[in-house]
Amino acid sequence: MTPDELKAIVEGALFAAGRALSIEQLQALFEEGRAPDAGSLKAILAALADDYAGRGVQLQQVASGWRFQVRSDVGPWVSRLWEERPQRYSRALLETLALIAYRQPITRSEIEDIRGVSVSSQIVKTLLEREWIRVAGHKEVPGRPALFATTRSFLDDFNLQSLADLPALASIRDLDEIAADLDRKQ
Amino acid sequence: MTPDELKAIVEGALFAAGRALSIEQLQALFEEGRAPDAGSLKAILAALADDYAGRGVQLQQVASGWRFQVRSDVGPWVSRLWEERPQRYSRALLETLALIAYRQPITRSEIEDIRGVSVSSQIVKTLLEREWIRVAGHKEVPGRPALFATTRSFLDDFNLQSLADLPALASIRDLDEIAADLDRKQ
Amino acid sequence: MTDTVPETTATAAPIAEDAPASLTAVARVKGELVTTLPDDLYIPPDALQVFLDTFEGPLDLLLYLIRAQNLDILDIPVAKITHQYLEYIEVMRALNFDLAAEYLLMAAWLGEIKSRLLLPRPKGPDGVEEVDPRAELIRRLQEYERFKRAAEQIDGLPCEGRDFFVAAAMAPDYRRPVEPPQVELRELLLALQDVLRRADLYESHQISKETLSMRERMSGILDRLRGGGFHPFVSLFVVEEGRLGVVVSFMAILELVKEGLIDLVQTESFADIHVRARIGDAQGNDLDLAELNDNEPEASGSEGAFDDA
Numbered sequence: 001m002t003p004d005e006l007k008a009i010v011e012g013a014l015f016a017a018g019r020a021l022s023i024e025q026l027q028a029l030f031e032e033g034r035a036p037d038a039g040s041l042k043a044i045l046a047a048l049a050d051d052y053a054g055r056g057v058q059l060q061q062v063a064s065g066w067r068f069q070v071r072s073d074v075g076p077w078v079s080r081l082w083e084e085r086p087q088r089y090s091r092a093l094l095e096t097l098a099l100i101a102y103r104q105p106i107t108r109s110e111i112e113d114i115r116g117v118s119v120s121s122q123i124v125k126t127l128l129e130r131e132w133i134r135v136a137g138h139k140e141v142p143g144r145p146a147l148f149a150t151t152r153s154f155l156d157d158f159n160l161q162s163l164a165d166l167p168a169l170a171s172i173r174d175l176d177e178i179a180a181d182l183d184r185k186q
Numbered sequence: 187m188t189p190d191e192l193k194a195i196v197e198g199a200l201f202a203a204g205r206a207l208s209i210e211q212l213q214a215l216f217e218e219g220r221a222p223d224a225g226s227l228k229a230i231l232a233a234l235a236d237d238y239a240g241r242g243v244q245l246q247q248v249a250s251g252w253r254f255q256v257r258s259d260v261g262p263w264v265s266r267l268w269e270e271r272p273q274r275y276s277r278a279l280l281e282t283l284a285l286i287a288y289r290q291p292i293t294r295s296e297i298e299d300i301r302g303v304s305v306s307s308q309i310v311k312t313l314l315e316r317e318w319i320r321v322a323g324h325k326e327v328p329g330r331p332a333l334f335a336t337t338r339s340f341l342d343d344f345n346l347q348s349l350a351d352l353p354a355l356a357s358i359r360d361l362d363e364i365a366a367d368l369d370r371k372q
Numbered sequence: 373m374t375d376t377v378p379e380t381t382a383t384a385a386p387i388a389e390d391a392p393a394s395l396t397a398v399a400r401v402k403g404e405l406v407t408t409l410p411d412d413l414y415i416p417p418d419a420l421q422v423f424l425d426t427f428e429g430p431l432d433l434l435l436y437l438i439r440a441q442n443l444d445i446l447d448i449p450v451a452k453i454t455h456q457y458l459e460y461i462e463v464m465r466a467l468n469f470d471l472a473a474e475y476l477l478m479a480a481w482l483g484e485i486k487s488r489l490l491l492p493r494p495k496g497p498d499g500v501e502e503v504d505p506r507a508e509l510i511r512r513l514q515e516y517e518r519f520k521r522a523a524e525q526i527d528g529l530p531c532e533g534r535d536f537f538v539a540a541a542m543a544p545d546y547r548r549p550v551e552p553p554q555v556e557l558r559e560l561l562l563a564l565q566d567v568l569r570r571a572d573l574y575e576s577h578q579i580s581k582e583t584l585s586m587r588e589r590m591s592g593i594l595d596r597l598r599g600g601g602f603h604p605f606v607s608l609f610v611v612e613e614g615r616l617g618v619v620v621s622f623m624a625i626l627e628l629v630k631e632g633l634i635d636l637v638q639t640e641s642f643a644d645i646h647v648r649a650r651i652g653d654a655q656g657n658d659l660d661l662a663e664l665n666d667n668e669p670e671a672s673g674s675e676g677a678f679d680d681a
Contacts, residue, residue: 009263011242012256016264018204018540029263051241056197057541068541074191074198075544077215081203089553094563102564104591105633115567130552136594140632140650147633149591158557163588167561169568204540243539254539261535277428280523288522300515303429303474343532353525356518359446361511365503367446368510 003044006036010044014059014068022065093123097132101154102169105136105147124148132157189230192222196230200245200254206342208251249341249348279309283318287340288355291322291333310334318343424464430478431516433457438513445513450489450506454482485509589624590633597634597649605636605645 013029014021023042027035036044045066049059057068070078096119099111111119127133136149150163160166199215200207209228213221222230231252235245243254256264275283282305285297297305313319322335336349346352359367427433437456438448461479464471488505496502530536593608609621625647628634637646 005260008242008257009260012260012537012539013264013267015201015243015254015539015541016256016537017267019542021267025267029266055237056194057201068201070198070202070541070543071194072544074195077195078199078202078543080215081199081207081211081543087553089555091563091566094555094560095567098560098564099567101560102587104587105594116570136591137598137633137649147594149594158555158560160557164585169564198541201539201541202543204538255532256537256539258530258536261530261537264537265534275527277520277523280527281428281519284519284522284526287526288519300512300519301429302431302478302512302516303472344526344529345532345536346529353522353529355522358511358514358518361503361507364446364510365507368504368506 006040007044007047010041011048014048014066017067020062020065020067025065089126090123092117092120093126096123097127097150097154100127100133100148101150101163101166104149106149107139107145107147109145111148192226193230193233196227197234200234200252203253206248206251206253211251246345247347248345249338253342276309278303278306279312282309283313283336283340286313286319286334287336287349287352290335293325293331293333295331297334428520429472430457430475431513432520433460433475434478435513435517435520445510445517448506448510448513450482450509451486454486457482481509585620586624586627589620590628593621593624593628593647594633594649597647600649602637602646602648605647608647 009029010026013026023038026041027038030036045059045061052058052068055071056074057070060067060069092115095115096111099114100106103110103114108119108124124133128135130153131151132154133148134151135146137147138144139147154160155162195215196212199212209224212227213224216222231245231247238244238254241257242260243256246253246255281301282297285300286292289296289300294305294310310319314321316339317337318340319334320337321332323333324330325333340346341348341351424433427436434453434457435445437453438445443449443453458479461471461475464475485505493502493504532538596608597603605625608625609618611618613621625634625636629636633650635648635650637648638644
């Protein structure tokens with residue numbers, strides 16, 4: 001086996017593994033009695049590290065051996081690979097938000113009464129985290145349930161000056177008209 | 187951004203992804219309006235392919251885009267990284283796969299007609315789980331049998347850019363021709 | 373003997389499909405075929421099961437019989453091949469092999485072809501002779517063989533995870549904040565329309581725009597009263613808002629009283645009226661979230677969400 005072939009095997013194994021490989025693990029790639037000794041492997045690793053100097057990936061020695069890793073300064077771009085596409089909010093969440101907007105301050109069980117189904121804690125948590133709703137207080141009834149109201153962020157995010165800008169409940173029947181109206185304003 | 191920085195980003199992203207990336211996916215690494223155009227990216231990819239010529243990994247174009255892969259001649263050594271040796275697929279599975287690849291979209295009973303034996307559910311399940319085939323629709327005949335087609339993963343896993351890259355199917359003579367020949371010989 | 377059978381199958385010579393098949397030749401030897409099988413294709417009974425397992429069905433077995441004798445599919449002596457095939461089946465049945473239905477079906481078909489070849493071919497209603505009974509068999513053998521070969525070719529392609537591997541490197545740990553979903557007001561209204569339709573509120577309630585302002589004012593007043601303690605009744609009104617504003621505030625207070633959310637207290641007749649929230653203060657994380665919101669730069673200078681009305 002030529003030194004170049006040996007280097008290609010080590011290089012290929014490190015990239016195929018996608019993690020760090022120790023000298024022993026690299027030696028295990030070869031048939032018994034045909035593995036290069038630790039010294040030769042270290043020389044190969046040093047040569048590989050040189051080859052990749054200045055490239056987008058680098059050979060790095062870490063606790064468990066050697067591994068190829070992406071150069072850290074390209075991280076901001078590379079990380080976009082895993083950027084989650086913003087998901088959509090569920091219909092249940094939107095309904096809950098709408099009820100809080102129009103009927104605030106309102107308790108969770110009051111929302112459930114109108115929607116006819118229970119409101120998951122996840123939805124309330126998401127709305128609180130998004131800072132569209134807040135706990136305005138607690139109702140003095142058994143259990144002291146939280147009273148939810150919308151926030152200024154909610155108004156900002158929906159381009160409203162105040163809650164009074166929300167279409168009147170009675171007119172929601174004619175939503176198509178409202179939609180057209182909103183389009184015109186934008 | 188300098189051309190070298192751009193190249194390092196593309197290189198880093200391809201290695202970080204560990205799968206093929208399309209031009210669109212590469213463009214999505216950049217902020218809106220700052221992505222290089224398709225032509226520039228292709229030039230970068232060509233330059234990268236040159237850089238890696240003769241190395242243990244190489245840049246390969248497949249159906250879903252470009253990816254770095256370990257040179258196949260070092261495969262025998264690299265495959266020792268994994269305890270489980272890659273299994274060979276049964277002839278029944280390969281024949282089923284071949285029929286789906288060349289005759290897609292095709293139903294299970296159409297496959298059985300040509301092979302002359304029934305196709306086991308296990309084979310179809312294995313091919314679906316491997317994501318080499320998918321249900322492309324249902325044939326509008328009684329029972330609405332599933333129509334199978336191959337996937338992009340199938341092309342990627344066999345280093346193909348499109349179905350046209352599959353080896354050509356042997357030509358055959360049609361029934362009339364065969365009958366005429368048989369008659370002539372009598 | 374046993375192990376030579378699959379060996380032979382695997383090394384069957386490729387057909388030169390692009391060569392113009394000279395159909396006059398009776399049997400052409402194409403390529404080198406290593407076979408130790410005798411002419412009568414005798415296989416010891418104890419090897420039959422192994423033998424059968426190596427085939428992917430009757431078409432595959434027939435192809436094997438043809439290839440083992442260096443025959444061209446187009447030139448097969450159907451009578452002879454049929455005879456051999458039926459012999460196998462007979463032996464296997466005699467040995468009580470659990471034969472798949474496909475093998476028996478093929479045996480029946482071959483028997484039919486064989487007998488039809490012995491008879492003069494009948495003419496169809498249009499006076500044309502029926503096609504040679506062998507033609508369909510040849511067509512199916514050809515069709516099967518091309519896919520059998522295609523399967524071998526696919527198996528010969530480099531396969532990811534077996535012959536080559538995708539290269540990956542450790543990615544830097546760089547986290548990017550996830551953008552929350554965007555919602556349009558229209559979506560919100562559509563959701564509301566749905567829930568209202570379900571709740572059948574259209575018929576029983578007629579809620580006007582003014583009522584909405586009142587609801588907003590209710591939240592505003594609750595905000596003002598947050599932190600407990602008594603607040604002068606009059607402090608809840610903003611004279612600058614005019615008559616309508618005062619009326620809305622007044623209705624909001626009445627509604628809050630009705631819902632049991634605030635207390636109105638007057639210590640003696642004609643004394644100042646004081647208002648106190650009956651609702652407990654929000655505490656814990658929920659409150660923190662609300663206050664975090666107030667501290668946002670966009671919300672600077674406001675004590676509550678709706679106080680700028």
